[in-house]
């Protein structure tokens with residue numbers, strides 16, 4: 001990077017201020033300056049198509065959110081201990097996206113806070129502590145959510161009251177019924193938690209298995225596992241931080257693909273299109289039980305009027321601009337285009353996902369062996385062609401494609417042609 005004095009200076013400032021805990025993307029990090037729609041621009045105004053970031057779901061710098069925040073900031077911003085109409089407007093608007101039994105909302109600031117509170121509520125409701133999560137799950141950065149995030153630890157260890165199960169994976173295993181296998185593993189974990197004296201409090205699932213490698217097929221994939229937990233008196237917490245707010249194209253929430261009824265739904269990331277806000281939607285009897293054991297829940301910034309303004313603008317835009325339909329159509333278009341790049345000698349082993357949440361398994365050509373080195377080479381090659389994309393899964397070989405939902409056919413063409421070029425150069429000649 002020594003050829004760019006601006007970059008050298010920025011890196012030095014970063015290191016001096018943020019120290020060792022700071023994490024950056026790419027060997028040659030990007031100095032980002034501005035963004036609009038699905039595109040971001042660096043300090044030299046070089047454009048990058050953003051297929052990585054699922055936070056700006058309605059598009060980067062969307063004027064509806066910018067204006068709503070600015071307007072509300074000039075009027076009132078305070079905590080939720082007062083009665084403020086716009087906060088109630090948002091709560092009602094958000095709850096209208098859920099079935100009738102999920103009729104209470106608690107607003108927080110991050111997905112981690114939402115999952116942390118959901119764990120506490122599940123324990124209050126069931127009187128039990130045992131939690132089941134998938135082997136490579138990520139659910140947050142607080143103490144209790146780090147405990148249910150084995151994917152964030154090199155040894156994937158979990159505390160004594162937590163059990164992990166493999167995700168419902170079908171490509172590498174060749175499993176003809178991954179939902180049944182998943183349910184079997186969950187049943188065994190329930191029995192094990194009961195035998196250990198913890199009992200089953202809840203199953204927490206990211207409904208598109210983002211960190212585990214992106215799995216959502218066939219429809220109803222997790223229904224039997226969820227039924228096993230609920231039949232045993234445990235709760236099902238749908239973590240919608242990644243797939244929520246229309247991204248899957250099949251409805252507002254990822255759990256809709258699975259024909260299940262969550263007891264609680266946690267959400268965050270795209271909720272404010274970048275304004276930090278999150279929440280839990282839950283059955284009122286759960287919120288009642290939790291509150292009866294303490295003094296309710298207070299969060300200084302959670303559900304503030306600025307967040308409500310941003311959140312309302314996001315929901316109005318998703319519906320007003322037909323973004324869920326666009327996610328479905330563009331997702332199908334992208335998956336078809338990516339499948340067109342498969343074939344003899346190709347590193348693209350599998351293409352899966354729903355709407356604009358796509359996983360592309362990068363494999364050793366002609367095998368189902370994960371190829372993390374090829375995935376990394378592809379990501380860096382795409383970056384140098386102005387396309388940003390990340391990787392996920394335990395082997396780091398699954399491309400994670402999650403562009404803003406305003407993604408267009410010409411964006412898709414740009415991405416597919418860059419991918420054809422880079423993936424083609426990494427594959428083996430047929």
Ligand code: PMP
Nearest residue numbers: 110111112138139140206241268
């Ligand atoms: N759940 C899932 C599925 C996530 O992907 C994340 C963030 N990557 C979180 C929870 C935590 O959200 P936050 O970073 O806002 O605390």
